[in-house]
Amino acid sequence: MSEPAAARTETASPPHHVVSGRVYLAVFAALCLLTAVSVIVTGYDFGPLNLLVALGVSVAKSTLVVLYFMHARYRPKLTGVVIAAALGVFVILVFLTMTDYVSRPWPLAPAR
Protein backbone atom coordinates (compact mmCIF):
# COMPACT_ATOMS: atom_id res chain seq x y z
CA MET A 1 0.00 0.00 0.00
CA SER A 2 1.71 3.12 -1.19
CA GLU A 3 -0.92 5.62 -0.10
CA PRO A 4 -2.59 5.91 3.28
CA ALA A 5 -5.82 3.96 3.69
CA ALA A 6 -7.71 7.04 4.91
CA ALA A 7 -7.05 8.94 1.68
CA ARG A 8 -8.26 6.04 -0.45
CA THR A 9 -11.39 5.60 1.62
CA GLU A 10 -12.62 8.97 0.39
CA THR A 11 -12.84 7.79 -3.19
CA ALA A 12 -13.73 4.17 -2.44
CA SER A 13 -16.75 4.88 -0.26
CA PRO A 14 -19.63 6.89 -1.68
CA PRO A 15 -22.12 8.05 0.95
CA HIS A 16 -24.76 5.45 1.69
CA HIS A 17 -28.35 6.56 1.24
CA VAL A 18 -31.07 4.91 3.31
CA VAL A 19 -34.42 4.97 1.49
CA SER A 20 -37.30 5.40 3.90
CA GLY A 21 -40.34 3.14 4.24
CA ARG A 22 -42.60 5.97 3.08
CA VAL A 23 -40.83 6.11 -0.27
CA TYR A 24 -41.25 2.34 -0.64
CA LEU A 25 -44.97 2.59 0.14
CA ALA A 26 -45.41 5.37 -2.42
CA VAL A 27 -43.59 3.29 -5.06
CA PHE A 28 -45.74 0.26 -4.17
CA ALA A 29 -48.92 2.34 -4.58
CA ALA A 30 -47.68 3.64 -7.95
CA LEU A 31 -46.89 0.08 -9.09
CA CYS A 32 -50.39 -1.13 -8.14
CA LEU A 33 -51.91 1.83 -9.95
CA LEU A 34 -49.85 1.16 -13.09
CA THR A 35 -50.82 -2.53 -12.98
CA ALA A 36 -54.47 -1.44 -13.00
CA VAL A 37 -53.67 0.94 -15.89
CA SER A 38 -52.06 -1.94 -17.83
CA VAL A 39 -55.37 -3.84 -17.60
CA ILE A 40 -57.59 -0.80 -18.25
CA VAL A 41 -55.76 0.15 -21.48
CA THR A 42 -56.62 -3.26 -22.95
CA GLY A 43 -60.23 -2.01 -23.02
CA TYR A 44 -59.21 0.47 -25.71
CA ASP A 45 -57.94 -0.35 -29.17
CA PHE A 46 -54.90 1.72 -30.14
CA GLY A 47 -54.41 -0.41 -33.27
CA PRO A 48 -50.77 -1.12 -33.98
CA LEU A 49 -49.82 0.91 -30.89
CA ASN A 50 -51.38 -1.66 -28.50
CA LEU A 51 -48.06 -3.37 -27.93
CA LEU A 52 -46.20 -0.08 -27.42
CA VAL A 53 -48.76 1.10 -24.86
CA ALA A 54 -48.53 -2.19 -22.95
CA LEU A 55 -44.73 -2.13 -22.99
CA GLY A 56 -44.69 1.55 -22.03
CA VAL A 57 -46.58 0.81 -18.82
CA SER A 58 -44.21 -2.09 -18.07
CA VAL A 59 -41.16 0.10 -18.70
CA ALA A 60 -42.56 2.75 -16.33
CA LYS A 61 -43.13 0.11 -13.62
CA SER A 62 -39.66 -1.42 -14.08
CA THR A 63 -38.05 2.00 -13.92
CA LEU A 64 -39.69 2.62 -10.54
CA VAL A 65 -38.51 -0.78 -9.25
CA VAL A 66 -34.95 -0.25 -10.50
CA LEU A 67 -34.61 3.34 -9.25
CA TYR A 68 -36.19 2.93 -5.80
CA PHE A 69 -36.55 -0.73 -4.73
CA MET A 70 -33.16 -1.57 -6.24
CA HIS A 71 -31.62 1.77 -5.16
CA ALA A 72 -30.15 2.45 -8.62
CA ARG A 73 -30.92 6.14 -8.15
CA TYR A 74 -28.59 6.29 -5.15
CA ARG A 75 -25.82 4.14 -6.59
CA PRO A 76 -22.58 5.23 -8.30
CA LYS A 77 -22.68 5.93 -12.03
CA LEU A 78 -20.95 2.62 -12.73
CA THR A 79 -24.18 0.78 -11.85
CA GLY A 80 -26.00 2.85 -14.46
CA VAL A 81 -23.34 1.88 -17.01
CA VAL A 82 -23.91 -1.82 -16.27
CA ILE A 83 -27.69 -1.41 -16.62
CA ALA A 84 -27.37 0.60 -19.84
CA ALA A 85 -24.93 -1.96 -21.29
CA ALA A 86 -27.28 -4.86 -20.49
CA LEU A 87 -30.26 -3.08 -22.06
CA GLY A 88 -28.16 -2.02 -25.05
CA VAL A 89 -27.06 -5.58 -25.78
CA PHE A 90 -30.63 -6.81 -25.32
CA VAL A 91 -31.91 -4.25 -27.85
CA ILE A 92 -29.20 -5.33 -30.32
CA LEU A 93 -30.20 -8.97 -29.79
CA VAL A 94 -33.87 -8.34 -30.54
CA PHE A 95 -33.35 -5.69 -33.24
CA LEU A 96 -30.84 -7.62 -35.35
CA THR A 97 -32.84 -10.84 -35.02
CA MET A 98 -36.02 -9.06 -36.10
CA THR A 99 -34.34 -7.43 -39.13
CA ASP A 100 -33.63 -10.95 -40.34
CA TYR A 101 -37.13 -12.31 -39.72
CA VAL A 102 -39.01 -9.36 -41.21
CA SER A 103 -36.87 -9.23 -44.38
CA ARG A 104 -36.56 -12.92 -45.23
CA PRO A 105 -39.27 -14.60 -47.34
CA TRP A 106 -39.25 -17.63 -45.14
CA PRO A 107 -42.04 -20.23 -44.99
CA LEU A 108 -42.82 -18.64 -41.66
CA ALA A 109 -43.61 -15.23 -43.18
CA PRO A 110 -47.29 -14.27 -42.87
CA ALA A 111 -49.36 -14.43 -46.06
CA ARG A 112 -49.63 -11.02 -47.73
Added chain:
Amino acid sequence: MSESAHPEALQHQFVDLAQQKEAASLGMWVFIAQEILFFGGLFASYAIYRYEYPAAFSAGSHHLSWRIGFANTLVLIASSLTMAMAVYSAEVGRRKHVAGFILATILLGSVFLGVKYFEYSEKIAPCLGDGPHAGCLLPGDRFDASTVHLEGAEGRHAQIFFSLYFGMTGLHALHMIVGIPILATIAVMSLRGRFTPEYHTPVELVGLYWHFVDIIWIFLFPLLYLIGAH
Protein backbone atom coordinates in the same frame (compact mmCIF):
# COMPACT_ATOMS: atom_id res chain seq x y z
CA MET B 1 -11.55 3.45 11.35
CA SER B 2 -13.21 0.67 9.45
CA GLU B 3 -10.64 -2.05 10.09
CA SER B 4 -11.43 -2.04 13.77
CA ALA B 5 -15.19 -1.62 13.36
CA HIS B 6 -16.05 -5.02 11.87
CA PRO B 7 -12.94 -7.01 11.13
CA GLU B 8 -14.93 -10.27 10.94
CA ALA B 9 -16.97 -9.09 7.95
CA LEU B 10 -14.16 -7.28 6.09
CA GLN B 11 -12.17 -9.36 3.62
CA HIS B 12 -8.49 -8.46 3.58
CA GLN B 13 -8.39 -7.34 -0.06
CA PHE B 14 -10.73 -4.39 0.55
CA VAL B 15 -9.85 -1.03 2.06
CA ASP B 16 -13.05 -0.84 4.09
CA LEU B 17 -16.57 -2.26 4.34
CA ALA B 18 -18.02 0.40 2.05
CA GLN B 19 -15.62 -0.52 -0.73
CA GLN B 20 -16.30 -4.21 -0.15
CA LYS B 21 -20.02 -3.55 -0.40
CA GLU B 22 -19.62 -1.56 -3.62
CA ALA B 23 -17.70 -4.44 -5.18
CA ALA B 24 -20.30 -6.99 -4.10
CA SER B 25 -23.22 -4.87 -5.32
CA LEU B 26 -21.57 -4.24 -8.67
CA GLY B 27 -21.01 -7.99 -9.04
CA MET B 28 -24.69 -8.57 -8.39
CA TRP B 29 -25.65 -5.95 -10.98
CA VAL B 30 -23.41 -7.67 -13.53
CA PHE B 31 -25.15 -10.96 -12.68
CA ILE B 32 -28.52 -9.27 -13.24
CA ALA B 33 -27.28 -7.85 -16.56
CA GLN B 34 -26.50 -11.41 -17.59
CA GLU B 35 -29.96 -12.51 -16.43
CA ILE B 36 -31.57 -9.90 -18.70
CA LEU B 37 -29.86 -11.59 -21.65
CA PHE B 38 -30.73 -15.05 -20.28
CA PHE B 39 -34.42 -14.12 -20.40
CA GLY B 40 -33.72 -11.99 -23.49
CA GLY B 41 -33.54 -15.03 -25.76
CA LEU B 42 -37.07 -16.00 -24.76
CA PHE B 43 -38.33 -12.44 -25.22
CA ALA B 44 -36.71 -12.36 -28.69
CA SER B 45 -38.42 -15.66 -29.59
CA TYR B 46 -41.68 -14.21 -28.33
CA ALA B 47 -41.21 -11.11 -30.51
CA ILE B 48 -40.56 -13.19 -33.64
CA TYR B 49 -43.48 -15.59 -33.21
CA ARG B 50 -45.91 -12.92 -32.14
CA TYR B 51 -44.98 -11.01 -35.29
CA GLU B 52 -45.48 -14.16 -37.40
CA TYR B 53 -48.65 -15.48 -35.74
CA PRO B 54 -50.58 -12.55 -34.23
CA ALA B 55 -53.99 -14.31 -34.43
CA ALA B 56 -52.82 -17.44 -32.59
CA PHE B 57 -51.11 -15.33 -29.91
CA SER B 58 -54.22 -13.24 -29.42
CA ALA B 59 -56.45 -16.34 -29.13
CA GLY B 60 -54.04 -18.04 -26.72
CA SER B 61 -53.75 -14.91 -24.60
CA HIS B 62 -57.52 -14.47 -24.41
CA HIS B 63 -57.78 -17.94 -22.91
CA LEU B 64 -55.50 -16.98 -19.99
CA SER B 65 -57.36 -15.40 -17.09
CA TRP B 66 -56.23 -11.77 -16.83
CA ARG B 67 -57.93 -11.58 -13.42
CA ILE B 68 -55.67 -14.30 -12.02
CA GLY B 69 -52.64 -12.70 -13.71
CA PHE B 70 -53.60 -9.28 -12.33
CA ALA B 71 -54.05 -10.59 -8.78
CA ASN B 72 -50.77 -12.48 -8.98
CA THR B 73 -49.00 -9.35 -10.23
CA LEU B 74 -50.20 -7.46 -7.16
CA VAL B 75 -49.02 -10.34 -4.93
CA LEU B 76 -45.57 -10.23 -6.50
CA ILE B 77 -45.33 -6.43 -6.25
CA ALA B 78 -46.31 -6.72 -2.58
CA SER B 79 -43.51 -9.25 -2.09
CA SER B 80 -41.11 -6.72 -3.59
CA LEU B 81 -42.36 -4.13 -1.09
CA THR B 82 -41.76 -6.47 1.88
CA MET B 83 -38.32 -7.28 0.45
CA ALA B 84 -37.49 -3.58 0.20
CA MET B 85 -38.69 -3.14 3.79
CA ALA B 86 -36.42 -6.03 4.86
CA VAL B 87 -33.44 -4.19 3.36
CA TYR B 88 -34.54 -0.99 5.10
CA SER B 89 -34.82 -2.84 8.43
CA ALA B 90 -31.29 -4.19 7.95
CA GLU B 91 -30.02 -0.67 7.24
CA VAL B 92 -31.44 0.61 10.51
CA GLY B 93 -30.39 -2.50 12.45
CA ARG B 94 -33.76 -4.11 13.29
CA ARG B 95 -32.82 -7.73 12.82
CA LYS B 96 -36.18 -9.22 13.87
CA HIS B 97 -37.96 -6.95 11.40
CA VAL B 98 -35.55 -8.17 8.72
CA ALA B 99 -36.57 -11.79 9.39
CA GLY B 100 -40.26 -10.85 9.61
CA PHE B 101 -40.28 -8.95 6.32
CA ILE B 102 -38.34 -11.74 4.60
CA LEU B 103 -40.86 -14.27 5.94
CA ALA B 104 -43.64 -12.12 4.46
CA THR B 105 -41.73 -12.06 1.16
CA ILE B 106 -41.46 -15.86 1.20
CA LEU B 107 -45.18 -16.22 1.99
CA LEU B 108 -46.22 -13.85 -0.81
CA GLY B 109 -43.83 -15.62 -3.21
CA SER B 110 -45.39 -18.94 -2.22
CA VAL B 111 -48.89 -17.59 -2.85
CA PHE B 112 -47.72 -16.53 -6.31
CA LEU B 113 -46.28 -20.00 -7.00
CA GLY B 114 -49.44 -21.67 -5.64
CA VAL B 115 -51.58 -19.67 -8.05
CA LYS B 116 -49.16 -20.57 -10.84
CA TYR B 117 -49.52 -24.25 -9.91
CA PHE B 118 -53.30 -23.90 -10.15
CA GLU B 119 -53.00 -22.23 -13.56
CA TYR B 120 -50.62 -24.90 -14.86
CA SER B 121 -52.65 -27.86 -13.60
CA GLU B 122 -55.80 -26.46 -15.19
CA LYS B 123 -54.03 -26.59 -18.57
CA ILE B 124 -52.10 -29.83 -18.07
CA ALA B 125 -54.62 -32.06 -16.22
CA PRO B 126 -56.77 -32.69 -19.36
CA CYS B 127 -53.64 -33.97 -21.15
CA LEU B 128 -53.21 -36.87 -18.73
CA GLY B 129 -54.72 -40.33 -19.14
CA ASP B 130 -55.87 -42.28 -22.19
CA GLY B 131 -59.27 -40.72 -22.85
CA PRO B 132 -60.05 -37.68 -24.99
CA HIS B 133 -57.86 -34.72 -24.17
CA ALA B 134 -60.40 -31.91 -24.50
CA GLY B 135 -59.00 -28.71 -23.00
CA CYS B 136 -55.38 -29.86 -23.05
CA LEU B 137 -53.10 -26.84 -23.56
CA LEU B 138 -49.74 -28.52 -23.16
CA PRO B 139 -47.97 -28.27 -26.55
CA GLY B 140 -47.64 -31.66 -28.19
CA ASP B 141 -49.76 -34.42 -29.72
CA ARG B 142 -52.53 -34.01 -27.17
CA PHE B 143 -52.85 -30.22 -27.57
CA ASP B 144 -56.51 -29.34 -28.10
CA ALA B 145 -56.62 -26.23 -30.31
CA SER B 146 -60.44 -26.07 -30.10
CA THR B 147 -59.96 -24.87 -26.49
CA VAL B 148 -58.72 -21.57 -27.94
CA HIS B 149 -61.19 -21.73 -30.86
CA LEU B 150 -58.58 -22.42 -33.52
CA GLU B 151 -57.99 -25.22 -36.02
CA GLY B 152 -55.46 -26.36 -38.59
CA ALA B 153 -52.28 -24.32 -38.98
CA GLU B 154 -53.44 -21.63 -36.53
CA GLY B 155 -54.04 -24.34 -33.94
CA ARG B 156 -50.43 -25.41 -34.34
CA HIS B 157 -49.33 -21.80 -34.03
CA ALA B 158 -51.21 -21.59 -30.73
CA GLN B 159 -48.94 -24.38 -29.49
CA ILE B 160 -46.03 -22.00 -30.00
CA PHE B 161 -47.78 -19.41 -27.85
CA PHE B 162 -48.29 -21.97 -25.09
CA SER B 163 -44.72 -23.24 -25.45
CA LEU B 164 -43.54 -19.69 -24.79
CA TYR B 165 -46.11 -19.30 -21.99
CA PHE B 166 -44.84 -22.38 -20.17
CA GLY B 167 -41.20 -21.63 -21.00
CA MET B 168 -41.20 -17.99 -19.88
CA THR B 169 -43.42 -18.34 -16.80
CA GLY B 170 -41.64 -21.61 -15.94
CA LEU B 171 -38.19 -20.01 -16.03
CA HIS B 172 -39.57 -17.12 -13.99
CA ALA B 173 -41.10 -19.51 -11.43
CA LEU B 174 -37.81 -21.42 -11.28
CA HIS B 175 -36.06 -18.19 -10.32
CA MET B 176 -38.53 -17.75 -7.47
CA ILE B 177 -38.10 -21.37 -6.35
CA VAL B 178 -34.34 -20.77 -6.23
CA GLY B 179 -34.83 -17.45 -4.43
CA ILE B 180 -37.01 -18.72 -1.59
CA PRO B 181 -34.40 -20.93 0.16
CA ILE B 182 -31.85 -18.12 -0.25
CA LEU B 183 -34.31 -15.74 1.42
CA ALA B 184 -34.85 -18.25 4.24
CA THR B 185 -31.08 -18.50 4.76
CA ILE B 186 -30.76 -14.72 4.96
CA ALA B 187 -33.62 -14.54 7.48
CA VAL B 188 -31.91 -17.10 9.73
CA MET B 189 -28.58 -15.25 9.40
CA SER B 190 -30.32 -12.06 10.47
CA LEU B 191 -31.87 -13.70 13.55
CA ARG B 192 -28.40 -14.98 14.49
CA GLY B 193 -27.14 -11.40 14.48
CA ARG B 194 -24.93 -11.66 11.43
CA PHE B 195 -25.97 -8.29 10.06
CA THR B 196 -25.47 -4.75 11.31
CA PRO B 197 -26.26 -1.32 9.85
CA GLU B 198 -22.62 -1.32 8.64
CA TYR B 199 -22.67 -4.84 7.19
CA HIS B 200 -25.81 -6.32 5.64
CA THR B 201 -24.72 -6.79 2.02
CA PRO B 202 -26.32 -10.28 1.65
CA VAL B 203 -29.75 -8.79 2.49
CA GLU B 204 -29.28 -6.13 -0.18
CA LEU B 205 -28.08 -8.59 -2.81
CA VAL B 206 -30.93 -11.07 -2.35
CA GLY B 207 -33.20 -8.01 -2.51
CA LEU B 208 -31.74 -7.05 -5.90
CA TYR B 209 -32.36 -10.60 -7.13
CA TRP B 210 -35.96 -10.63 -5.89
CA HIS B 211 -36.76 -7.25 -7.45
CA PHE B 212 -35.24 -8.40 -10.74
CA VAL B 213 -37.55 -11.44 -10.75
CA ASP B 214 -40.42 -9.03 -10.10
CA ILE B 215 -39.43 -6.96 -13.14
CA ILE B 216 -39.45 -10.03 -15.40
CA TRP B 217 -43.04 -10.68 -14.32
CA ILE B 218 -43.96 -7.02 -14.91
CA PHE B 219 -43.18 -7.69 -18.59
CA LEU B 220 -44.58 -11.22 -18.76
CA PHE B 221 -48.01 -10.18 -17.45
CA PRO B 222 -49.03 -7.85 -20.32
CA LEU B 223 -47.16 -9.85 -22.99
CA LEU B 224 -48.86 -13.15 -22.11
CA TYR B 225 -52.18 -12.22 -20.45
CA LEU B 226 -53.16 -8.92 -22.07
CA ILE B 227 -52.63 -9.21 -25.83
CA GLY B 228 -54.94 -6.99 -27.84
CA ALA B 229 -58.10 -5.24 -26.75
CA HIS B 230 -60.41 -7.24 -24.47
